[in-house]
Amino acid sequence: MSLGPYATFIATSYLVVLVVVALLIAWIVVDYREQKRRLSELESEGVVRRSARKDKT
């Protein structure tokens, strides 16, 4: 497969898309872990949401 005289433009386009999509995925995964960690910290301190309390009763 030859990309011709404009190979740099084609390769850069695909590379930019790859990097931005990878950053989006990484951001969502890191954010999920952070929220789960903060939730478990609060739960370990005995904090219970009002709706969770209703569920138990």
Next chain:
Amino acid sequence: MTLIDLANPTRFLAFTARLLPWMAAVTAILLAVGLYQSAMAPDDYQQGATVKIMFIHVPNAWLSMFVWGVMSLAALGTLVWRHPLADVAAKAAAPLGAAFTFLALVTGSLWGRPMWGTYWEWDARLTSVLILFLMYLGLIALWRAVEDPSRAARAAAVLTLVGAINLPIIKFSVDWWNTLHQPASVMRMGGSTLDRAFLIPLLVMAVAFSLLFLTLHLAAMRNEILRRRVRAMQMIHVAQAGQRPV
């Protein structure tokens, strides 16, 4: 499980936990197939190999408008029905829409340089898409600036609906004004003007990128629900700490 059951954030979290791995797998497979077909597509008789940029530029350009459309529906959900997940959906979609619009602008620019001889031209299509990108950034800033989530939700919903005026301007800019950008060649009256050798990889990539958006959107909505739970629990924690005897 009916659709109305998903209005409950707890049920929505359980639903996404089951669905996300499957959606991620199907997206990865479709992206791999689309990339393979894009690599194997023949050169265009005029553009040569640069036509391969179309397979990533067009899906991102479609998504840049589609995501704002999704946010506009969510804005209606916030203002009219006060649906509990409407603002969550809109807020989670905004960074994704901004990213897809950024990619449409960058890949378009990299395609424009060899074909038009310039990276940028202040014509109607390019300028209206740049405005869309700035509107995404403005909405993200608004959500971050307003402390009260319900006030932020209403303000963002109004701004989203006002911004939706830009969508038909983007779509029809190539028909209403004399622009450097080519007119519609896939979604047009009378059918696509693209040859099947280009149309099939383009449609596969469009479906793959749409699934990528849906997967990331569901995951980002899940994160936003958890963030709001953390915020609510932190407020309870602070209130409890204030009631304790010193």
